[in-house]
Amino acid sequence: MKALVTGATGFVGAAVARALGAAGWQVRVLVRCGSNRGNLQTLDVEAVEGDLADLSSLERALAGCTALFHVAADYRLGARDPKPLYITNVEGTRNILSAARRVGVERTVYTSSVATMGIPADGTPGDERTPVALSTMIGHYKRSKYLAEEVALDAARMGMSVVIVNPSTPVGPGDIKPTPTGQLVLDAACGRMPAYVDTGLNIVHVDDVAAGHLLAFERGRAGERYILGGEDMTLQAILAQIARLVGRKPPRIRLPYAAVLPVAYAAEAFARVTGRSGRVTLEGVRMSRKRMFFSSAKAVGELGYRWRPPLEAFEDALHWIRERGLLT
Numbered sequence: 001m002k003a004l005v006t007g008a009t010g011f012v013g014a015a016v017a018r019a020l021g022a023a024g025w026q027v028r029v030l031v032r033c034g035s036n037r038g039n040l041q042t043l044d045v046e047a048v049e050g051d052l053a054d055l056s057s058l059e060r061a062l063a064g065c066t067a068l069f070h071v072a073a074d075y076r077l078g079a080r081d082p083k084p085l086y087i088t089n090v091e092g093t094r095n096i097l098s099a100a101r102r103v104g105v106e107r108t109v110y111t112s113s114v115a116t117m118g119i120p121a122d123g124t125p126g127d128e129r130t131p132v133a134l135s136t137m138i139g140h141y142k143r144s145k146y147l148a149e150e151v152a153l154d155a156a157r158m159g160m161s162v163v164i165v166n167p168s169t170p171v172g173p174g175d176i177k178p179t180p181t182g183q184l185v186l187d188a189a190c191g192r193m194p195a196y197v198d199t200g201l202n203i204v205h206v207d208d209v210a211a212g213h214l215l216a217f218e219r220g221r222a223g224e225r226y227i228l229g230g231e232d233m234t235l236q237a238i239l240a241q242i243a244r245l246v247g248r249k250p251p252r253i254r255l256p257y258a259a260v261l262p263v264a265y266a267a268e269a270f271a272r273v274t275g276r277s278g279r280v281t282l283e284g285v286r287m288s289r290k291r292m293f294f295s296s297a298k299a300v301g302e303l304g305y306r307w308r309p310p311l312e313a314f315e316d317a318l319h320w321i322r323e324r325g326l327l328t
């Protein structure tokens with residue numbers, strides 16, 4: 001069988017393409033002209049040029065494919081111009097699903113995010129049933145992914161076989177850009193995070209997320225969402241684990257939210273003046289007010305999904321970072 005993977009030059013998409021190849025699929029990947037293809041160098045894939053804004057290029061890329069894994073997304077926090085996030089994440093999803101319907105793709109797995117999920121007020125992990133609304137989405141990235149997920153759900157309601165997966169916080173090799181999470185791992189390993197805030201993330205190995213995509217294709221129910229997560233960890237525990245792996249002392253200073261918020265405002269003002277977004281964003285700080293803990297019980301029960309300990313994800317990520325000479 002042949003599958004088209006979008007976003008395969010990126011972090012999660014490359015892992016999905018790698019998993020498909022290992023499972024015996026013929027893999028075709030959609031790449032933009034001039035994109036960084038470093039993540040594709042070791043993969044046996046057919047690269048075709050196209051763009052999510054160009055319907056004809058999408059139909060050509062999908063011709064002859066049984067499956068579509070739509071992983072491509074604009075994952076940025078604090079973007080100075082939010083329009084590209086909506087163009088890529090929302091309209092790009094609409095376009096690729098329209099092309100898949102026209103050429104007769106049998107099944108699509110759409111990669112959403114836990115960013116679209118609700119977070120219970122009592123601190124318990126969120127899941128696919130936790131109430132959520134567009135009005136509760138913090139920042140343009142989360143809003144764009146929420147709206148894109150609605151596009152995918154609408155396609156399923158119209159009869160397309162679309163399964164939605166919601167990765168939590170993937171960590172591992174191949175975070176070439178890097179994503180905000182990959183930047184956090186790199187900064188922590190280099191000793192650039194001397195303090196932390198009281199927040200938390202659900203950490204999962206990127207290869208387990210990729211395996212979950214294949215399970216969703218094989219066993220997922222059309223129109224359903226499946227959280228592909230791992231283990232809930234406080235930010236303090238994440239930074240301490242990374243510090244131990246690189247032989248550094250873990251940060252011991254806990255910063256209250258009220259102390260970090262003015263820094264974020266100042267960083268955004270600086271970004272507006274210089275035209276460059278910094279590591280501290282108002283969007284990211286506002287998101288940190290809640291611990292982003294999630295349950296993957298539905299994926300475990302319906303798909304047979306499993307994940308490895310976060311330690312292995314951090315080890316693999318740091319090995320990849322070291323190989324590229326990025327660990328200073």
